[in-house]
Amino acid sequence: MLKTAKKAISILLAAVMLVSMAVPSFAANYDEKPTIYVTGARVTHIYNADGSLLFPNNADAGTLIKEKFVPCLKKFAVGMVTDDYEKWTQELRDIFVEILGDMALDKDGNVSDGSYPEHPYNYTLPAKTSGYGSSEYRLWYDWRISPLETAELLKLYIEDVKRVTGEDKVNITGRCYGANVVQAYLTLYPEHALQHVDDVAYLSSSVDGIDALGALFTGDIEFEDQAVNNFVDYYMENEDLVENEEAKALILATVEMLNYISVLGLTGDALELLVQDFRADVFPPILRDTFAGWPSYWAMLPAEKYDEAIDFIFADCKDEYAGFISKCDEYYNKVQLRRVETLKFLEEMGIDFYMISKYNFPDFPVYEGATALSDGNTTVYRQSFGATCADHGEILSDKYVKSLADKRYLSPDRKIDASTCLFPETSYFIKNLHHETFPAAINDLAANVMNHEATVSGGEYAQYLLFNGTAKLDVIEGLDEDGTKEKTPVQLIFIRFFTALLKILTRIFNGELDLGGVLGGLTD
Numbered sequence: 462m463l464k465t466a467k468k469a470i471s472i473l474l475a476a477v478m479l480v481s482m483a484v485p486s487f488a489a490n491y492d493e494k495p496t497i498y499v500t501g502a503r504v505t506h507i508y509n510a511d512g513s514l515l516f517p518n519n520a521d522a523g524t525l526i527k528e529k530f531v532p533c534l535k536k537f538a539v540g541m542v543t544d545d546y547e548k549w550t551q552e553l554r555d556i557f558v559e560i561l562g563d564m565a566l567d568k569d570g571n572v573s574d575g576s577y578p579e580h581p582y583n584y585t586l587p588a589k590t591s592g593y594g595s596s597e598y599r600l601w602y603d604w605r606i607s608p609l610e611t612a613e614l615l616k617l618y619i620e621d622v623k624r625v626t627g628e629d630k631v632n633i634t635g636r637c638y639g640a641n642v643v644q645a646y647l648t649l650y651p652e653h654a655l656q657h658v659d660d661v662a663y664l665s666s667s668v669d670g671i672d673a674l675g676a677l678f679t680g681d682i683e684f685e686d687q688a689v690n691n692f693v694d695y696y697m698e699n700e701d702l703v704e705n706e707e708a709k710a711l712i713l714a715t716v717e718m719l720n721y722i723s724v725l726g727l728t729g730d731a732l733e734l735l736v737q738d739f740r741a742d743v744f745p746p747i748l749r750d751t752f753a754g755w756p757s758y759w760a761m762l763p764a765e766k767y768d769e770a771i772d773f774i775f776a777d778c779k780d781e782y783a784g785f786i787s788k789c790d791e792y793y794n795k796v797q798l799r800r801v802e803t804l805k806f807l808e809e810m811g812i813d814f815y816m817i818s819k820y821n822f823p824d825f826p827v828y829e830g831a832t833a834l835s836d837g838n839t840t841v842y843r844q845s846f847g848a849t850c851a852d853h854g855e856i857l858s859d860k861y862v863k864s865l866a867d868k869r870y871l872s873p874d875r876k877i878d879a880s881t882c883l884f885p886e887t888s889y890f891i892k893n894l895h896h897e898t899f900p901a902a903i904n905d906l907a908a909n910v911m912n913h914e915a916t917v918s919g920g921e922y923a924q925y926l927l928f929n930g931t932a933k934l935d936v937i938e939g940l941d942e943d944g945t946k947e948k949t950p951v952q953l954i955f956i957r958f959f960t961a962l963l964k965i966l967t968r969i970f971n972g973e974l975d976l977g978g979v980l981g982g983l984t985d
Contacts, residue, residue: 688826816884
C-alpha cells in the first residue's frame with residue numbers, strides 16, 4: 462500500500478501533467494531523499510586491537526589445502542574405521558580458524574578482545590542538500606555482533622544523516638544481512654522509523670533465512686542428485702574451478718551419466734549416512750569457534766530451524782554459552798518470529814517496502830529442496846518473501862501458467878510468479894546477478910524505485926530485469942534459449958562420457974598430458 466497522502470499528491474500532479482503536456486513523468490512526483498546503505502556480513506574489514514587486519518586475513522587457501530587439509534583427510538579415514546573423529550575434528554577446526562582469522566566472539570556474544578570494524582562510528586559524514594549517491598551514506602559496523610545492537614547504531618546514524626542533509630526523512634537500503642539489521646531497527650523502533658524513514662529496500666535479503674545455513678547449523682545435510690548436478694554443472698562451466706579442459710569435460714560428463722543412472726543419488730544417500738555418523742562430533746565444535754560464534758549468523762537462520770540448531774550446536778554446553786544463546790534468542794523472538802507482522806504493520810502506516818531479488822543460479826546442494834531457484838546463496842522464495850518459482854534450470858509448467866487469472870506478475874522467462882509475494886506491486890527481480898555481486902546498477906535501482914514511489918502496475922520500471930555485466934539493467938524479453946530444451950538422450954550422455962575419457966587417455970599415452978596434470982587441474 463502506498464502512502465495515502467502521496468497518492469493524493471500524485472493524482473493531483475498527474476492532472477497537472479495532462480494539462481501542461483510538458484513535464485516528464487518522473488519529474489512530477491520525484492522527491493529525492495538520501496539513501497542510507499546498510500552493508501552485509503563480511504563486507505566491512507575487522508581489525509585487531511593493535512590495528513592489524515583481522516578480516517579478511519592473508520591465509521593462503523591453496524597452501525592450507527595442500528599442507529593441512531590433505532593430511533587431515535587421512536585422520537578422517539582413520540576416524541571412520543575407529544569411529545573416533547576427535548583428532549580430525551581438532552585439525553579441521555584449526556584450519557577453519559586460521560582461514561577465518563579466529564573471528565569468534567566470547568561466550569556471551571560480545572567483542573572482548575578489542576577488535577573493531579573499519580570506520581568505527583566516529584567519522585564525519587559528508588554534508589549535502591541534493592544529488593545523493595545511492596550508497597554514499599554507508600553504515601559501517603561490526604557484522605559479527607547481534608543485529609539488535611547494530612539497530613541502535615542505525616537509529617543514531619539516521620539522525621546524523623538527516624542533520625547533515627537537512628532532509629525530513631531518509632530512505633534505507635539493506636543488503637543481504639544488512640536487511641536483518643534494518644529489520645531489527647524497524648522492529649525495535651517502529652515509531653522512530655515512521656517519523657524518520659520514507660521507504661525501505663531489501664537487496665538479496667536474508668531476513669527470511671538462508672536454507673544452506675540452516676542445514677549446516679542443524680547438521681541436517683542432504684544431497685539431492687539434481688541439486689548436486691545443477692551445482693557442479695554451473696560452477697564447472699562458468700567459474701573455471703577446473704582449468705584443465707579435459708578434466709572439466711570428464712567431470713561434467715561423469716556427473717551427467719551418474720545422474721541418469723541414479724548412482725549420484727545413491728552416492729548422495731551414502732554421503733548423508735556418513736555425515737550423520739560424525740556430524741554431532743564434528744560440526745558443533747568447529748562451528749562454535751567460527752560461524753556459529755557470531756550472533757549475526759544466527760539471525761540468518763530460517764525461523765523453523767532455529768530451535769533445532771540451538772539444541773544441535775550447544776547440545777552439551779548450553780550453560781557455558783547461556784549469554785550467547787540469550788542474545789540469539791532475543792533476535793529470534795523479537796524480530797524473526799514477527800518479521801512479516803512488522804513489515805505489514807509499517808507498510809499500512811506509510812512506509813513502502815521494495816524487495817529486490819536476484820536469480821538464475823543454483824543453490825548450495827546440502828539441503829532438501831536445493832534445486833530451488835537462487836542467487837547462489839539465498840533462494841528467490843526467501844529473498845522475495847514468497848514468490849512462486851520454478852526449479853533452477855526449469856520453467857513454470859503450462860498447467861500453472863494457465864491457472865493464473867492475472868499474469869501481470871509472471872516473469873517473461875516463466876521462472877517466477879511474483880503474485881504470491883508479500884508485496885507483489887513493489888517486488889523486483891534481477892536475472893544473472895549473483896548474490897556476491899552488488900554493482901552500482903542495483904543500488905541505483907533501489908534508490909530510484911524508492912524516490913519515485915514506483916510500482917509494477919505503474920510501469921516506471923519493469924518488474925523483471927536482466928544484468929548484462931554493465932551499468933545498465935535490461936528488460937527480460939522472453940524464454941531462455943534452453944528454457945524448453947528436451948532432456949539429453951541417454952545414448953548421447955554415454956557418448957559424451959566415453960569421448961571425454963578417451964581424450965584424456967589418448968593424451969596421457971601420447972605423452973602430451975600426465976595424470977598428475979589432470980588431477981592438478983582440480984585444485985588449480
